[in-house]
Amino acid sequence: MQKAAIEKNNETIAAQLTPVGRETVQDRVYSELRRALIGGLFEPNQVLTIRGLADALVTSTMPVREALGRLITEKALEALPNRSVRVPPITLERIDDLLRARSLIEGEAIALAATRMSPRQIASIEAMLGEWDEMRALKHKKDIDREATLNQSFHFEIYRCCGSAVLIPMIESLWLQSGPCIRVAIYAFSDAGEVDTAHYHRRIVAALAKQDAQAAREALVADISRPFAFLRDKLRSAATKDPT
Amino acid sequence: MQKAAIEKNNETIAAQLTPVGRETVQDRVYSELRRALIGGLFEPNQVLTIRGLADALVTSTMPVREALGRLITEKALEALPNRSVRVPPITLERIDDLLRARSLIEGEAIALAATRMSPRQIASIEAMLGEWDEMRALKHKKDIDREATLNQSFHFEIYRCCGSAVLIPMIESLWLQSGPCIRVAIYAFSDAGEVDTAHYHRRIVAALAKQDAQAAREALVADISRPFAFLRDKLRSAATKDPT
DNA sequence: ATTTTTGATTTGTGATCACACTTGCTTTGA
DNA sequence: TCAAAGCAAGTGTGATCACAAATCAAAAAT
Missing domain, CATH: 1.20.120.530 (GntR ligand-binding domain-like)
Structure with a gap:
């Protein structure tokens, strides 16, 4: 059995290849919204809709709503009693x-x-x-x-x-x-x-x-x-x- | 027009009724998981599955996955590279x-x-x-x-x-x-x-x-x-x- | 006996649909 | 003329399904 040889071969291959990563759509949406928020692309008080963002980002609503939920829990966005979400106002x-x-x-x-x-x-x-x-x-x-x-x-x-x-x-x-x-x-x-x-x-x-x-x-x-x-x-x- | 009378009647009704509230299933799942985490019902390193929690909480997977996502962003839970989620280990x-x-x-x-x-x-x-x-x-x-x-x-x-x-x-x-x-x-x-x-x-x-x-x-x-x-x-x- | 392979089951992810609620506008009634 | 009722478009929420990836166990090969 040439176990050691196979192991070594795998290692040399691994050294040359760069990991491809498996970022989910939700992660990309989340990063994109973060970038937009930190960059100030959204104005305070602006309300964001799931379907609107989904269209803009060319995905379905699913990844967007989960990303919005995450942003709301870190207070980057605000959930109104109407269940709509907006970027928090400045006071x-x-x-x-x-x-x-x-x-x-x-x-x-x-x-x-x-x-x-x-x-x-x-x-x-x-x-x-x-x-x-x-x-x-x-x-x-x-x-x-x-x-x-x-x-x-x-x-x-x-x-x-x-x-x-x-x-x-x-x-x-x-x-x-x-x-x-x-x-x-x-x-x-x-x-x-x-x-x-x-x-x-x-x-x-x-x-x-x-x-x-x-x-x-x-x-x-x-x-x-x-x-x-x-x-x-x-x-x-x-x-x-x-x-x- | 007896506008004033109607107004008054509405007010007396409003005074006796208590707002019913519109908590979503997702909110209840989130609160429940929070309670469990702060209360230490889950052990460090324990992995949680969406379907498992959904069964335990008697809902579908949807509210659970969104609640888990929120808990992950606040570092209350940890997302493993396998895409499974566990309560963070103690070091x-x-x-x-x-x-x-x-x-x-x-x-x-x-x-x-x-x-x-x-x-x-x-x-x-x-x-x-x-x-x-x-x-x-x-x-x-x-x-x-x-x-x-x-x-x-x-x-x-x-x-x-x-x-x-x-x-x-x-x-x-x-x-x-x-x-x-x-x-x-x-x-x-x-x-x-x-x-x-x-x-x-x-x-x-x-x-x-x-x-x-x-x-x-x-x-x-x-x-x-x-x-x-x-x-x-x-x-x-x-x-x-x-x-x- | 140990490792590899194969196959079945479980799991997370994304899409889609149904439903209830909100909102804005039109129409109706006084 | 103006307020109230009614209607239609839009929106969030939850359920379900399809699919790919991971996991685990049994079977096969060394």
Whole structure:
């Protein structure tokens, strides 16, 4: 019996092939809706229908309704008493609530990451920042979607180093919930002449490089607070102007 | 037109009738599974099948699969690569991870609650503690399920006062995730001669009554740490005894 | 005796249908 | 003219079916 030989042959084959994966339709729908929500493609208060989404995504209703159910449980969407589902409205209380939760949890995650990141991982983050600068220098016209995607990778690359399988899904849920809000703010930022985002990110990286957990936490909170603060001011002025 | 009279008649009817509610089957399945998970009715590593649960709950597979999907997204259950779902296994890392997250988030929630609870709300909590003592004095035989339910009400009654619509669902998710672990510990507690739970709860209430946020946080952390610490020790000794 | 193969059963996934509820508009009645 | 009733289109929910993948047990081959 040439068992060992067969085993070896299988191994060499396995080394060259890349796993094909078996993502279900439901998973794709879910990812797509997540992407859309974090990207702010849906507006707050917009109601989503199962059949409408199913048509848009070219599937049946089944994967869509399950994906919607999942998004509702993580509060990324809201189930109205009518049984229809909408993306949650923005209120002042909710903004402050989200910012507080994000500061708390993402702050803890980055503080943990600061003590655990290897020099290799820090270098990787720094490299990411470098590429980002280049891209920004090349394009005069801002590409907000690309910008947002890079920002997301930057943050989660750091959070991944905190070593907590519990905190990271919670952070993802928080991003999902604040996605629609943030996007509104970002667009307004871009109009109002955006302050330099890169500065805040460099502060974060510097703190991480020094393994200074407290400084990293503070830099992060400063970073994520900006769009929230902007949005809060905008809402407040809108409220005083139009007190409906 | 006797519009006013009709209106009045409708109001008197409305006052006597209680809303019937329109809970879906899926919601009931979801609640039932939540209850079972927090109550520790399912063992870690146990795999759940859609058809099996549907039979047990006397429904079709449809509501069950959607409820399972929701529980998977909140990490209360785990989706294996085989596409089957099981209740997550207990590991040392996960225990410490859950305890850290719970201390962080529930600690923040109770600190917020400490500054916001009205005397009326505090009195309500104290009354709850009193009833609890009575019940415990009456029954010599311990009713673990009742005990766990009361404990849950006690904690969430406090958290509800933190005024954060974002933190509370996260805490629920954390309880859902630690439910199976905790229950294992509670059973062991009961055998090993449980230390007085009531003492810890009184410490919490005392801190809340003084509006001392920091003391409340510390008392809470002490309270939730106990079963985790117990479980951690148990697992560690089991690991050294049986190093498989 | 151990491993491999084969076949039957179980299981998750997606599609489709039936039904009840909601919603918006038209028609009817005062 | 205007409010109320009625109708039609749309929507979520649950059940059922078809299908592919996984699982397990018995049988066959080494």
